[in-house]
Amino acid sequence: xxxxxxxNRSRNCEGTTRRDFLKVGGLxxxxxxxxxxLRARAEAAQAGQAVQDTSIVWVWxxxxxxxxxxxxxxxxxxxxxxxxxxxxxTTLPGVTIGGNFTKLAQRADKMAFVRSFAHTNSGHGxxxxxxxxxxxxxxxxxxxxxxRPSMGSIVSKVRGANHHVTGMPTYxxxxxxxxxxxxxxxxxxxxxxxxxxxxxxxxxxxxxxxxADRRGLLEDFDRFQRDADRTGVMTGLxxxxxxxFNLILGNAPKAFDVSAENAKTRExxxxxxxxxxxxxxxxxxxGCGFVTLNYGGWDMHGTIExxxxxxxxxxxxxxxxxxxxxxxxxxxxxxxxxxxxEFGRTPRINKNAGRDHWAPLSTxxxxxxxxxxxxxxxxxxxxxxxPQSEPIRPQDLMATIFQVLGIDTKQQFVNQAGRPVFLIEDxxxxxxxx
Numbered sequence: 001x002x003x004x005x006x007x008n009r010s011r012n013c014e015g016t017t018r019r020d021f022l023k024v025g026g027l028x029x030x031x032x033x034x035x036x037x038l039r040a041r042a043e044a045a046q047a048g049q050a051v052q053d054t055s056i057v058w059v060w061x062x063x064x065x066x067x068x069x070x071x072x073x074x075x076x077x078x079x080x081x082x083x084x085x086x087x088x089x090t091t092l093p094g095v096t097i098g099g100n101f102t103k104l105a106q107r108a109d110k111m112a113f114v115r116s117f118a119h120t121n122s123g124h125g126x127x128x129x130x131x132x133x134x135x136x137x138x139x140x141x142x143x144x145x146x147x148r149p150s151m152g153s154i155v156s157k158v159r160g161a162n163h164h165v166t167g168m169p170t171y172x173x174x175x176x177x178x179x180x181x182x183x184x185x186x187x188x189x190x191x192x193x194x195x196x197x198x199x200x201x202x203x204x205x206x207x208x209x210x211x212a213d214r215r216g217l218l219e220d221f222d223r224f225q226r227d228a229d230r231t232g233v234m235t236g237l238x239x240x241x242x243x244x245f246n247l248i249l250g251n252a253p254k255a256f257d258v259s260a261e262n263a264k265t266r267e268x269x270x271x272x273x274x275x276x277x278x279x280x281x282x283x284x285x286x287g288c289g290f291v292t293l294n295y296g297g298w299d300m301h302g303t304i305e306x307x308x309x310x311x312x313x314x315x316x317x318x319x320x321x322x323x324x325x326x327x328x329x330x331x332x333x334x335x336x337x338x339x340x341x342e343f344g345r346t347p348r349i350n351k352n353a354g355r356d357h358w359a360p361l362s363t364x365x366x367x368x369x370x371x372x373x374x375x376x377x378x379x380x381x382x383x384x385x386x387p388q389s390e391p392i393r394p395q396d397l398m399a400t401i402f403q404v405l406g407i408d409t410k411q412q413f414v415n416q417a418g419r420p421v422f423l424i425e426d427x428x429x430x431x432x433x434x
Contacts, residue, residue, distance in 0.1 A: 055284035063299030067344035100312035103320035116378025116387035117364035122357040127342030129179040134398040152290040153182035163287030174293040184416040255286040274318040302352035336369025347384035395427025
């Protein structure tokens, strides 16, 4: 028997935890929940519109990355406002970004730097909910629960939560982000989490000291598949039971295994964050529609120059490698990379040489997705307090992502009160990009 378990604090009314509980027994899956769940998801997908073969990789900079030292250095501003890490010229004439991002600067033709992204919630939890769902929630930072589904969960609901060929989950979280769940859509559309027990049991770790265990698990998969074929159990399963087996025996587990990559590729990405980005590329290559990964440590209330020098180089390296890799494989036009956090940082340096929470101007950059790249979108004011141009709001980002994914922005779902609600009420795709 093979069991894959994941953890989650949320439970449904029957006490069942998240959908990354997967169990395969020798008598097949008919008595278990996964085939029925796959069947329900497929029916949900059939009820919606056809979707495009496109994906999202969302790189989340938790803590709230500074918009100034990342993508809007504004060296024309007074010294107490402008980037403390300087600037670096990009391949776009007259465009600079923060001084730590020398590699990304050379790939600016494949990126769009949004300098007018803004919302109104400067709390960590509230800002995260706003950006991840498109809706504000003032209760989150006081112990409240998410009231809207995340974009990834919406994609899972619309497309069905597993790829019909590879068995790959539609929505995968490589590490947790607040408000990244399904809310009233139901736990069936929560992200497949690679953290905690689910990650350990499926051997999803990408550190070198786990390679031996990972190879051992893959050998177990091979033996299980041979045994299943020999006994004929596979032919006796209906389509959804077959799909459940494919989730284990198909490409899904292999996608998490970066040891299959050549050494040169792995070196280009780097360790830790780089390995997560490499996994993200492998996931979308195997049919995953929405991948999130969280690279934290951006809550820089003090000594922001030192903190940026510590955190930014790994992001510069790994993100550049991801963009190059997607481009070289012909995947960049169908994969949109989103880089954001819950908010930006205060424009004026504080007494501790840091910056505090600031939602009125936030960090956002994009790459690929078949959108118009190689540009700066929007403009900040002279001291980086707020957008000088028309603000781009979270629902505008949401509408842009949905357009890339082929999801109708006017679609409705029934909320917890039994009432139909629009996914997007007033957001429109970012006009400069589409």
